[in-house]
Amino acid sequence: MIGVENRIDRLFAKQRQKHFIPFITVGDPSLDVSFRLVQALVEAGASLIELGVPYSDPLADGPTIQRASLRSLAAKTSIRDVVQFVGRLRQAGIEIPLVLFSYYNPVMQYGIEQFFADMREQGADGIVIPDLPVEENEPVVEAAKAHGLHVISLVAPTSEQRIAMIGQQASGFLYCVSSLGVTGARVSLREDLAQFLASVRANTTVPIAVGFGISTPEQVRQVADHADGVIVGSAIVQEIERNLSLLTDDKQQAEGIANIKTFVQSLVSALK
């Protein structure tokens, strides 16, 4: 544990409430729209937000988030912009934990030490790096720790005997991948999900959050029975995509944001 200073620890140390964790790709379709979206997500009841760094080769992501990445890259969003974006949110009074979601290469090119120094300075709380398994994450974890930040580990249904090792190393919370495959909405969740989550729970002291494939209030409820947090990405990004023409039109932007907020509220209400 990193200490009470980190907002993630503070969040989960509070009451035994279930937390809703939305994901958006920053810069999709523009930094300004993302800024307003984050505010809307907070108003809708998000406990923590995952901010996606766009990447050219997102091999853990499905087509929905890949398209969001491309839109963001087309708007020339870089990892530096995303780090600064966190600072902008903090200045605007956003208090909840903010966690970046980035593939390893952009972090590596930024310079690991500089990256975490800047993350801390801007007010970020942690990062998820989907292509950095525990065997490879030592330099990143060290730098993050030195700056009081969490590197959120992932654990998958195929992790099996690795669950104990990952659970022990976990910091902040543990990101449980609910299904095999890449990110993306799914019709139904794995039948053995409860069993998998119980095994994760038995092997770690940190809170657990579940993501990948969750898209409906029903699924949110189902997952929340076994976890401290529910992560929804692609379903929200899909909603952003659906409202793209509104979001990219200055006059209609507010309407687009309201639509997404309504959708997220329906998911959050499943936790009540």
Added chain:
Amino acid sequence: MTKMTAANQTVPDEKGRFGSFGGRYVPETLMNALNELEEAFEEARRDPQFLAQLNHLFSYYSGRPTPLYYAQRLSETLGGAQIYLKREDLNHTGAHKLNNALGQGLLAKRLGKKAIIAETGAGQHGVASATVAAKLGLSCKVFMGEEDIKRQELNVFRMKLLGAEVIPATSGTRTLKDATNEAIRYWVSHVEEAFYVIGSVIGPHPYPYMVREFQKIIGEETKEQAMDQIGRMPDEVIACVGGGSNAMGMFYPFIGENVRLRGVEAAGHGIDTKKHSAKLTLGTPGVIHGTLTYLLQDEYGQVQEAHSISAGLDYPGVGPEHAYLKEIGRVTYTAVTDEEALAALQLLSETEGIIPALESAHALADAIKIAPDMSSDKVIVVCLSGRGDKDVAAIQKYLQPKKGEEQR
């Protein structure tokens, strides 16, 4: 064949590192599959029965050993060093790719998998994988960029004829890079039943190491043949580098020998332009497709497009062992342009009656550059990694005579 072990094998280490390169940068979902594969490969390479099976396929199915051929007319035309060609183009299916596909296909069977998946650029690895799947009774899905499907129509048809399903990758640049992304995504979703046959010395550990071990038969045969035919080691060994599997297979047995090694990348329109595929020449260290290596990227770590006339070299990354060999200075990496490769292809066709693959023509172009300045008692071996049949349509497009000019 090959004993699958070598005295000079110091890399990779147990984490799959070649110096600072290599490793496993993949989603957690795949980690157990990689551990399982690593274990299965370690067992297989020590299992006489597995090796006998593979050797049998090499001899009676693939047609190994491939000849080391003295290109006399080419050597005389150029003047200078004597040029020999390692004829991997004479393998069944027309390229070195089959060596590795056979090895991994047998491993897939050993692991009890019923399905293999593969990615392909030029289509040679796709054809090799489809062939092996048919031979071993496995189902096969081949991911291929939409752009490459257009460029390599004939190979696409060949794969389908062999019973494989060809799945177009429609994202990004629609070439090998994106086909690889799609293959990895599919693998993440079907990791429990599918075996991913990676076609080059790229990807997460143990792939770069495993593929090298399956390909090093090229260099081992070449060494023996050189001793038989010229009574000594060659002076220079040259191979083209896309992902780098034919080069790694050729170079590896020579690493402990006093032989100069040259890897040739695609300079495309030129290394002073943005249209090239010269990652060891112009790239920087970064992570692509699960491994840390040299790649073409921008300052923020976004992977850049590669370009080459050859679909097989058109890849923004390179095998991590090549990155290591560059760093320790053991191999010299150079780059030749589309035009130089085309000229080399024509020269070999006209002097020897051998139409090389566009990939191999890059290695040949480098030999053509250096041979005239060497004395006639020097020997160059070029790895002729594949044959040009698959490229004739593309070549025709480039070499079409101008209006009014007579067809030669």
